[in-house]
Amino acid sequence: xxxxxxxxxSVANPENIQRVFSIIKEKLKEHELAVVFSAFGxxxxxxxxxxxxxxxxxxxxxxxxxxxxxxxxxxVRQLISVQSQSTVMTxxxxxxxxxxxxxxxIYLIKENSPRTLDYVASFGERLSAFILAESMQGQGLKTQxxxxxxxxxxxxxxxxxxxDFEVTNEAIKNYFAKYDGIKVITGFISSTAKGETxxxxxxxxDYTAAIFAxxxxxxxxxxxxxxSGVLTSDPKLVYTAFTIPQLSYNEAMELSHFGAKVIxxxxxxxxxxxxxxxYIKNTFEPENPGTLINGEVSPGALIKGISSIPNVSIVTVQxxxxxxSTVGTSRVFKALAEAKVNVLLISQASSEHSICLAIxxxxxxxxxxxxxxxxxxxxxxxxxxxxxxxHDLATVAVVGENMKHNPGASGRMFRALGRNNIxxxxxxxGSSELNISAVIPQPDLQKALNALHEAFFLSENxxxxxxxxxxxxxxxxxxxxIANQQQKxxxxxxxxxxxxxxxxxxxxxxHEDGFDLSNPYELSDSDEKxxxxxxxxxxxxxNFSNTVFVDCTASQDVAExxxxxxxxxxxxxxxxxxxNSGSMDQYRALKKLAKKxxxxxxxxxxxxxxxxxxxxxxxxxxxxxxxIRIEAVLSGSMNYIFSExxxxxxxxxxxxxxKELGFTEPDPRDDLSGMxxxxxxxxxxxxxxxxxxxxxxxxxxxxxxxxxxxxxxPEFFEVLRTHDIDFAEMLKVAEAKGERLRFMATxxxxxxxxxxxxxxxxxxxxxxxxSDNMILLTTDRYKDRxxxxxxxxxxxxxxxxGVFADVIRIGNYTRE
Ligand code: ADP
Ligand code: ASP
Ligand code: MG
Numbered sequence: 007x008x009x010x011x012x013x014x015x016s017v018a019n020p021e022n023i024q025r026v027f028s029i030i031k032e033k034l035k036e037h038e039l040a041v042v043f044s045a046f047g048x049x050x051x052x053x054x055x056x057x058x059x060x061x062x063x064x065x066x067x068x069x070x071x072x073x074x075x076x077x078x079x080x081x082v083r084q085l086i087s088v089q090s091q092s093t094v095m096t097x098x099x100x101x102x103x104x105x106x107x108x109x110x111x112i113y114l115i116k117e118n119s120p121r122t123l124d125y126v127a128s129f130g131e132r133l134s135a136f137i138l139a140e141s142m143q144g145q146g147l148k149t150q151x152x153x154x155x156x157x158x159x160x161x162x163x164x165x166x167x168x169x170d171f172e173v174t175n176e177a178i179k180n181y182f183a184k185y186d187g188i189k190v191i192t193g194f195i196s197s198t199a200k201g202e203t204x205x206x207x208x209x210x211x212d213y214t215a216a217i218f219a220x221x222x223x224x225x226x227x228x229x230x231x232x233x234s235g236v237l238t239s240d241p242k243l244v245y246t247a248f249t250i251p252q253l254s255y256n257e258a259m260e261l262s263h264f265g266a267k268v269i270x271x272x273x274x275x276x277x278x279x280x281x282x283x284x285y286i287k288n289t290f291e292p293e294n295p296g297t298l299i300n301g302e303v304s305p306g307a308l309i310k311g312i313s314s315i316p317n318v319s320i321v322t323v324q325x326x327x328x329x330x331s332t333v334g335t336s337r338v339f340k341a342l343a344e345a346k347v348n349v350l351l352i353s354q355a356s357s358e359h360s361i362c363l364a365i366x367x368x369x370x371x372x373x374x375x376x377x378x379x380x381x382x383x384x385x386x387x388x389x390x391x392x393x394x395x396x397h398d399l400a401t402v403a404v405v406g407e408n409m410k411h412n413p414g415a416s417g418r419m420f421r422a423l424g425r426n427n428i429x430x431x432x433x434x435x436g437s438s439e440l441n442i443s444a445v446i447p448q449p450d451l452q453k454a455l456n457a458l459h460e461a462f463f464l465s466e467n468x469x470x471x472x473x474x475x476x477x478x479x480x481x482x483x484x485x486x487x488i489a490n491q492q493q494k495x496x497x498x499x500x501x502x503x504x505x506x507x508x509x510x511x512x513x514x515x516x517h518e519d520g521f522d523l524s525n526p527y528e529l530s531d532s533d534e535k536x537x538x539x540x541x542x543x544x545x546x547x548x549n550f551s552n553t554v555f556v557d558c559t560a561s562q563d564v565a566e567x568x569x570x571x572x573x574x575x576x577x578x579x580x581x582x583x584x585x586n587s588g589s590m591d592q593y594r595a596l597k598k599l600a601k602k603x604x605x606x607x608x609x610x611x612x613x614x615x616x617x618x619x620x621x622x623x624x625x626x627x628x629x630x631x632x633x634i635r636i637e638a639v640l641s642g643s644m645n646y647i648f649s650e651x652x653x654x655x656x657x658x659x660x661x662x663x664x665k666e667l668g669f670t671e672p673d674p675r676d677d678l679s680g681m682x683x684x685x686x687x688x689x690x691x692x693x694x695x696x697x698x699x700x701x702x703x704x705x706x707x708x709x710x711x712x713x714x715x716x717x718x719x720p721e722f723f724e725v726l727r728t729h730d731i732d733f734a735e736m737l738k739v740a741e742a743k744g745e746r747l748r749f750m751a752t753x754x755x756x757x758x759x760x761x762x763x764x765x766x767x768x769x770x771x772x773x774x775x776x777s778d779n780m781i782l783l784t785t786d787r788y789k790d791r792x793x794x795x796x797x798x799x800x801x802x803x804x805x806x807x808g809v810f811a812d813v814i815r816i817g818n819y820t821r822e
Contacts, residue, residue, distance in 0.1 A: 007038045007039070008038070009224045011041070011044075011212060013211065013212075015047045017043060017046050017047065017134060018046060019047075019081070020085055023141070040191060042193045042215040042218065043131065046130070049077075050127050052073075052074050057109065060109040060112040078098050082094050082095060085144070086141055090140070097137075101129055121202065124203050125202075125203045128155070128194075131193050132153060134192075135153075135192040149187050149188045151190050152191045154195055157178045158178075158197070159197065159199060162204065164205070166205075166207045173199075174221065175221040178217075194206060194210045194211045206270075209267060212229050212270040213272045220276035220277060220282065226282060226283045227283070227285070228287055230287045235294070235295075236253060236311065237250065237311070238459060238463050239312045239313070246456075246464060249294070251304075252300070253298075254303045255299060257405055258274050259274045260440050261313045264315060264402075264403035266311065269299075281300070308412060308414065312459055313403055314403070314454075315350060315366070316451060318365065318399045318445060319395050321362070321363045321374060321394070321395055321396075322361070322393065323360065323381075325360075326359055327389040328390070334359075334361070337381070342377070345372050347373045348366065349364070350366070364432060373393075398447065399431060399447060399448055400447075400450075400451040403441045403442065404458060405441045406440070419458060419461070422457045422461035427574060427575030430445065431446065457552075468502065470504070470817045471506050471550035472553075472813065474558065475555070475564055476509075476556075476557060476558030477510045480558045480806050483805075484558060485526070488810065491810075499817075501814065501818075503813065505521045505523065506550065513532040516548070539567075542570060545576065552817075554577045554579055556580065556813065557581075558580070558809065560582055565585040569595070569599060577600075580609050580611070580612075581808070583613075583689065587700060590698065590699055606816050606819055608815060611805050614638075614797075614799035617798075617804075622795065631787045632786045634789065635754045635783075636783060637781075638751050639749070639771055639778070639780045642800035643670040644683070645748070645749065649775045656733075656734070658730050661674050673722075675709045678709045680707050687752075698756075703758045704757070706759075706762060739764070740764040745772075746764070748769075748772065749762050774796070777800060780795070780796040
């Protein structure tokens with residue numbers, strides 16, 4: 007004998023029901039079966055909602071009831087042939103007449119006791135199982151409808167009744183001995199010795215099936231639902247969750263106790279007593295093996311799954327009266343037990359004379375009332391404080407028997423939460439070491455589950471969630487690179503980079519699942535105007551674990567948001583120099599903040615595009631070296647101009663050519679002024695651990711004075727022409743000495759200078775042509791011959807490549 011149970015979603019509509027019938031027919035070829043059904047999908051919820059409306063005196067209840075009746079009648083019409091419909095139609099109509107009277111009563115007396123609600127809810131399963139038994143009969147199966155209230159005996163704890171197994175087992179066995187046919191059984195419902203209707207708790211049909219399986223010593227129990235077994239986490243919250251092939255009874259119990267709704271916690275007890283294996287199967291994918299729950303603990307992964315309970319409150323009981331914690335604690339629990347409050351988690355610090363309990367929010371008020379009543383006199387005398395309630399929380403729990411005697415699980419759990427900026431309100435670990443649970447802010451729940459899921463199950467595949475501001479040349483090159491490398495990174499580097507937000511100066515757009523980078527997204531297609539604050543807010547609200555903000559703009563406004571971004575524990579990668587070239591205080595504050603929040607702030611491309619300058623300097627400093635001198639050609643445009651000048655063309659012509667080739671800013675004065683180079687040497691100096699302010703840098707501008715205030719670029723070129731002769735003269739003087747003119751930056755003895763130098767031909771910079779950059783680092787270790795870094799120091803592609811490398815670095819850093 008096998009017991010097989012179908013949940014509400016499996017029987018939500020005639021189409022699904024036909025699937026269920028095929029599964030049953032297939033099984034019947036090999037096994038004797040008894041089938042347990044839940045109410046049709048959503049029906050229990052509707053019945054309880056109607057009861058609430060009626061109690062509130064809201065006449066709308068009648069309409070909802072009507073719709074519910076229509077839903078049942080429609081199912082009958084579709085499943086049962088017209089000739090055989092009448093018995094079932096009558097059954098359904100009589101039940102709805104009873105419901106009508108019942109709700110009218112509730113409407114009149116405005117009362118909804120747990121007893122009444124159990125009776126109301128019982129109609130769902132009574133209707134579904136009867137209709138389905140009759141439909142199966144119509145399809146040639148011999149069925150026997152069983153209202154479980156006739157056999158499952160419970161106490162009168164309405165809403166969560168406890169089973170009297172002695173009476174129940176006997177009654178089930180007798181019933182099965184007496185009647186033939188496939189028993190079609192109502193899930194969820196039961197009755198007291200006095201014949202009052204009770205229920206086993208919401209989602210209790212799983213339990214009904216286990217009660218039958220144990221009473222009949224069934225070979226196994228199958229729970230058919232809308233997912234392929236118990237997954238590593240709720241797939242509605244963690245999209246990467248996957249099926250757990252096998253679980254021990256204890257693991258399944260613990261996971262469901264902490265919120266894995268796929269199986270009702272009590273289901274495991276009767277099955278465990280009789281060592282009956284439970285299979286969780288998917289009605290919509292019957293060939294999937296699903297999950298097997300039995301007495302074995304499979305070796306391997308540290309944890310089996312992660313579950314969560316939303317809408318939780320922390321109830322804190324504190325005061326000197328708790329000092330004698332044994333007495334205090336026992337009184338708290340006595341009061342809560344009497345008030346029938348379920349405690350999800352307890353954490354106690356005897357030094358604080360307090361005890362902290364996690365309780366479902368709806369029960370927390372009852373808990374407060376019960377405890378304050380128990381400590382009435384102590385509260386009055388001030389020996390105890392009033393009970394404090396803290397709402398809008400959730401619990402998350404990691405579960406698995408392999409955590410026992412195996413260190414590392416709690417470290418990994420709290421590191422993952424901490425790294426993602428999730429504050430933990432209370433923690434508990436059972437001495438059985440089967441679970442570790444924590445209370446966190448409810449708005450962070452999905453992020454927490456995903457971070458934990460990644461830390462425990464996907465650590466070989468790290469996901470980075472990128473939000474990109476600035477989709478100009480560099481931004482676009484970056485997107486292209488990510489798109490090209492996505493597959494390879496996933497495979498070889500186990501890193502998955504997804505872009506969830508993009509903005510340029512006009513439009514922004516977001517994508518929950520990540521943009522499909524194989525089809526370039528046009529921001530102009532978005533109808534959302536760029537609002538930087540809103541961009542950051544949306545990024546925070548999406549609340550992904552491992553988020554990286556990439557700033558590919560040169561904007562001061564974006565740089566001003568870095569503090570806010572780092573505060574939110576989001577890493578930053580940027581070629582934008584604005585933040586690091588502000589005041590020394592600001593530079594220090596950002597670094598400190600990133601460290602404090604445990605996230606990276608990477609800006610290798612602030613200087614010399616993708617050349618490894620900043621990382622190299624940082625490594626030198628960390629390993630104890632000291633910078634004596636930095637000499638650098640840091641402007642590709644200036645290097646191009648002065649190396650071209652040697653060919654004999656006039657200065658203004660060379661500058662014009664550089665501009666035409668795209669080697670300069672739109673207004674070449676931005677390059678010629680030396681300001682950009684000054685910012686770069688400022689940052690290098692700071693990386694070399696020197697206190698430098700921008701104002702202290704000696705800058706020799708290459709923009710002649712009379713050109714500085716001219717409005718348009720053509721005007722500037724006009725006037726610049728009059729200075730060609732001066733530049734030619736400078737060049738001549740240098741050449742006469744066998745020297746070359748190079749625009750460079752130096753830093754020595756805490757003093758930074760930017761300007762044109764005449765260098766001996768043997769100097770490494772003299773041979774530097776084109777738009778290359780070169781940096782010479784003279785340090786304690788590299789004293790005799792400086793370290794030289796040379797290569798293209800500008801351009802969208804090399805800059806984007808540097809930004810990309812920083813993003814990947816963050817992926818590697820967040821990996822454990
Ligand atoms: P049924 O109607 O079949 O009883 P339920 O809605 O009670 O189905 O349970 C199935 C649902 O449980 C799934 O759709 C899923 O959203 C939720 N769920 C929560 N945690 C888990 C988990 N760890 N594994 C699988 N499903 C889960
Ligand atoms: N129909 C009941 C409920 O929705 C029982 C069940 O589905 O298991 O809670
Ligand atoms: Mg269920």
